[in-house]
Amino acid sequence: DKSLVWFRRDLRAEDHAALYHALKNSRQVVCVFVLDTEILDALPRRDRRVAFILQSLEALDHALAALQPGAGLVVRHGIARDEIPRLAAELGVDAVYCNHDDEPAALARDAQVSQALARQRRAFLSFKDHVVFERSEVLTGQGKPYGVFTPYKNAWLRQLTPFFLSSYPVSRYAAALAPCPARGVPSLASIGFEPLELPPLLSGGSARAESLFQDFLGRMDRYDRQRDFPAVKGPSYLSVHLRFGTVSIRRLAREAWTRAQAGDAGAGVWLSELIWRDFYHQVLHHHPQVVTQAFRPEYDRIEWASGPEAEAHFVAWCEGRTGYPLVDAAMRQLNETGYMHNRLRMVTASFLVKDLGIDWRRGEAYFARQLLDFDLAANNGGWQWAASSGCDAQPYFRIFNPVSQSEKFDPEARFIERYVPELAALPPALRHAPWEAPPLALQAAGVVLGRDYPAPVVRHDEARATTLARYAVVKSRA
């Protein structure tokens, strides 16, 4: 009759599947989060995500106390596989409730926890919460997973009813929240991390997610027209909140779906993005090998660039010093803030793979370290899309031109100006490809390429030809 709710990527007290079921079925419910040293020990000592998590835990602790005086969050620091069964035994609970986390490492961990609990004769119950449709909920007529997005999306929309988007009314059963045995969220320093400030746009907690969403509601109808321009406040900036569950996907999708059904084109396109999220989630579920391999195996025959020049190119890409201003601005945005606009994720990923010829897995790993919203399924999906090796990916012979992308999506070079101030004195039209600027214009702006700003590390037309040759192996038989 006593339960433990184990929070993981669902750091909110509202509309929470596991919390709702635990409260409804138990007399007393204790809530816990484990700062898992198996994950934390591998991270750099300065990590924005850990800061985001601690902020969100603080907010969650307060939200639980607001639901029921005396309630709150227990935070443990240790190996989750051990801590959960240990705490369950200490508290003498009958069951541990949590929400599904379908990343391969999390599934392996949960299987161990479930076994340990079974040995103690305690139940392990987990629920769908993170996506609208998960695992095998949306399949083709032949019962197979979809490999192409549009038919998946159509099936997803056909299957959707208000039921799937209705919220779990946690507060109805809040009386079952037990007094918290040990409240208190540790500081970054006390768990061995450097203190750091998150930019206000990217700080943690459900209230922050809600205010971002309120702000986005006022411009959702323009999303379809504004989302591709990084200098414009077009997208929602909610990805990190979706990643850590400080906002409920049902709440967001419900609003977008209602508006889309009323004919709001912007809402319809935004809903599609949320469906992409479900799509990649189910790709990872059905094809866990994508974590290390190309979804299309023939793409693993490609020989990627290696050696000192490729290493220098990789470092230049990471540091935003490729000499291609939009690529550099984007990488600097990532390094400085932990966020990168979606259009720029496509441009920078394509540049690494198809202009520098570097294995997409290296870019994927770099994004995984830097992105505040890093999500294995979406990041892998995005990288395999850019590398043309994924399901429903960009065809390999379609190669973004980094200069025309810049002219099209940052036409006044305002985004470039923000992150590449070295070029600010150049007229905007010349900032997309400064090596093509007339020498007099460079001189007037006081810019010497190679001194003030890098000369381009590769020539796009040459790189394009090399890439087409490199990718030719995907057509030949193994």
Ligand code: FAD
């Ligand atoms: P909005 O435009 O407001 O979109 C709303 C939400 O829809 C996002 O928060 C996100 O949850 C979801 N979404 C949007 N686009 C996609 C997409 N293509 N795939 C899956 N979900 C999507 N997204 C991540 O959440 N984590 C990642 O690690 C990640 N890595 C990426 C890597 C590459 C190479 C590419 C091309 C895309 C990646 N994306 C990733 C998808 C997308 O770029 C981000 O979700 C988006 O930029 C986040 O900003 P937003 O919340 O303002 O998005």
